Amino acid sequence: xxYAYYPGCSAESTARDMNQSTLAVVKALGIDFExxxxxTCCGATAGHQTDRLLAxxxxxxxxxxxxxxxLDMVVNCAACYNRMKVANHEISSxxxxxxxxxxxxxxxxxxxxxxxxxxxxxxxxxxxxxxxKSLKRSLNGLKVACYYGCLLVRPPGILKFDDAENPKSLDKxxxxxxxxxxxxxxxxxxxxxxxxxxxxxxxxELTGGILEMASAAGADCIAVSCPMCQVNLDLRQQDINKxxxxxxxxxxxxxxxxxxxxxxxxxxxxxxEKLMVPATNVLKKVEVNxx
Amino acid sequence: MITIKKNKxxxxxxxxxxxLSGVDLRVCFQCKKCSSGCPVGKLAKTRPSEIMRSLxxxxxDELLATDLVWMCxxxxxxxxxxxxxxxxxxxxxxxxxLAIERGAPKPEGNVPLFNRAFLKTVETFGRSYEIGMITAxxxxxxxxxxxxxKFPAMLKKGKIALLPPRGGDKKTVKRIFKKIKESRGPxx
Numbered sequence: 278x279x280y281a282y283y284p285g286c287s288a289e290s291t292a293r294d295m296n297q298s299t300l301a302v303v304k305a306l307g308i309d310f311e312x313x314x315x316x317t318c319c320g321a322t323a324g325h326q327t328d329r330l331l332a333x334x335x336x337x338x339x340x341x342x343x344x345x346x347x348l349d350m351v352v353n354c355a356a357c358y359n360r361m362k363v364a365n366h367e368i369s370s371x372x373x374x375x376x377x378x379x380x381x382x383x384x385x386x387x388x389x390x391x392x393x394x395x396x397x398x399x400x401x402x403x404x405x406x407x408x409x410k411s412l413k414r415s416l417n418g419l420k421v422a423c424y425y426g427c428l429l430v431r432p433p434g435i436l437k438f439d440d441a442e443n444p445k446s447l448d449k450x451x452x453x454x455x456x457x458x459x460x461x462x463x464x465x466x467x468x469x470x471x472x473x474x475x476x477x478x479x480x481x482e483l484t485g486g487i488l489e490m491a492s493a494a495g496a497d498c499i500a501v502s503c504p505m506c507q508v509n510l511d512l513r514q515q516d517i518n519k520x521x522x523x524x525x526x527x528x529x530x531x532x533x534x535x536x537x538x539x540x541x542x543x544x545x546x547x548x549x550e551k552l553m554v555p556a557t558n559v560l561k562k563v564e565v566n567x568x
Numbered sequence: 569m570i571t572i573k574k575n576k577x578x579x580x581x582x583x584x585x586x587x588l589s590g591v592d593l594r595v596c597f598q599c600k601k602c603s604s605g606c607p608v609g610k611l612a613k614t615r616p617s618e619i620m621r622s623l624x625x626x627x628x629d630e631l632l633a634t635d636l637v638w639m640c641x642x643x644x645x646x647x648x649x650x651x652x653x654x655x656x657x658x659x660x661x662x663x664x665x666l667a668i669e670r671g672a673p674k675p676e677g678n679v680p681l682f683n684r685a686f687l688k689t690v691e692t693f694g695r696s697y698e699i700g701m702i703t704a705x706x707x708x709x710x711x712x713x714x715x716x717x718k719f720p721a722m723l724k725k726g727k728i729a730l731l732p733p734r735g736g737d738k739k740t741v742k743r744i745f746k747k748i749k750e751s752r753g754p755x756x
Binding site: 320342433441469552 | 588668694698736743
């Protein structure tokens with residue numbers, strides 16, 4: 278199984294833990310990842326809020342690199358995944374956009390590179406039976422609130438990732454690992470995304486609501502697959518506690534970090550030390566220190 | 569609430585939004601599902617359905633100054649739930665683009681400045697550079713020390729990269745930015 282792996286900019290900075298755990302997990306499962314040489318930013322939210330053609334051309338620069346590799350592209354960052362798939366859709370359905378992208382890149386691109394999310398690779402290509410066979414530790418009933426956020430599931434017509442209102446992909450993985458995936462109402466609520474710095478008040482309000490529901494559901498941790506969700510929920514917890522007098526201490530872990538632990542990989546290799554809210558309760562439950 | 573000023577620009581705004589977003593605004597029948605699901609709607613003075621209706625009624629550039637235009641988090645819940653399949657989020661994107669082009673009043677929090685700071689690092693390094701972007705944004709807002717108390721811990725934990733990214737195909741990205749600027753004309 279070989280894929281072109283697009284890490285995305287966060288993977289080199291605030292989501293190094295996501296990147297580290299992703300690479301460790303795929304290695305343990307025998308999946309081969311190759312980075313497209315010279316990959317560049319997808320434009321993220323700032324791109325599409327600024328200019329439609331810019332928002333199509335920046336992903337296309339990477340999609341053409343993957344086209345040359347003759348592989349499917351796999352992405353773990355929900356935001357990059359979203360931008361790549363939207364660009365593919367727009368380019369293949371609007372000749373004017375395809376022409377605009379051609380002018381910007383000095384190369385024609387038809388929007389045909391297959392873009393997949395890492396979760397899809399795990400569930401569809403590797404499959405739960407194979408993952409089950411590779412598990413060395415159990416989540417031992419850890420209560421996990423699976424949080425999908427926006428960009429993994431919306432717009433559903435283009436992304437076609439799971440059910441847009443009640444997705445279950447992450448929950449399936451948690452259950453397979455012996456965890457208890459919680460039924461809770463904020464799976465696809467917005468964390469405020471890219472407003473983290475420019476409208477911190479909005480992000481604090483939205484993440485506060487999500488943490489409140491996770492806490493009410495009895496979550497030991499929240500599992501995510503998006504660097505923006507992770508940073509907003511993790512980093513803003515102390516702001517929320519300060520502003521509301523609550524005392525949330527809910528670790529926000531990447532699903533790949535949980536899977537890595539269960540595949541027998543050490544927390545150091547999975548970037549656990551980078552979490553702002555320490556996942557001590559998670560590591561204890563999984564009995565990481567036991568041989 | 570949006571107060572609509574009837575003037576000669578009114579038609580131009582509706583047409584410009586339709587052109588930029590590719591959305592047929594006429595099909596909205598005001599069911600308000602977009603507003604019900606909007607996560608920032610409860611915090612903003614305006615709701616998405618109100619923006620849609622204001623465009624119907626011939627709103628002009630005053631619409632570009634409504635707070636939701638820059639408070640919208642681009643979560644796309646509105647577009648996902650619209651029974652008529654309207655990409656409401658694309659309408660908001662179009663309004664943002666017009667707000668920049670037509671020099672609408674600067675909103676609270678200054679998302680346009682943030683977006684410029686973000687894209688500038690992409691243009692320079694080929695990949696986004698968080699510390700460079702944060703510095704440029706804070707210099708622009710003049711509130712340098714806001715929200716900086718977390719940096720020491722983030723750096724210590726390795727949760728944020730100190731140095732700019734390397735290895736990105738800067739040549740292609742620079743070309744893209746140059747071409748986009750050319751296509752948008754000297755005003756952008």
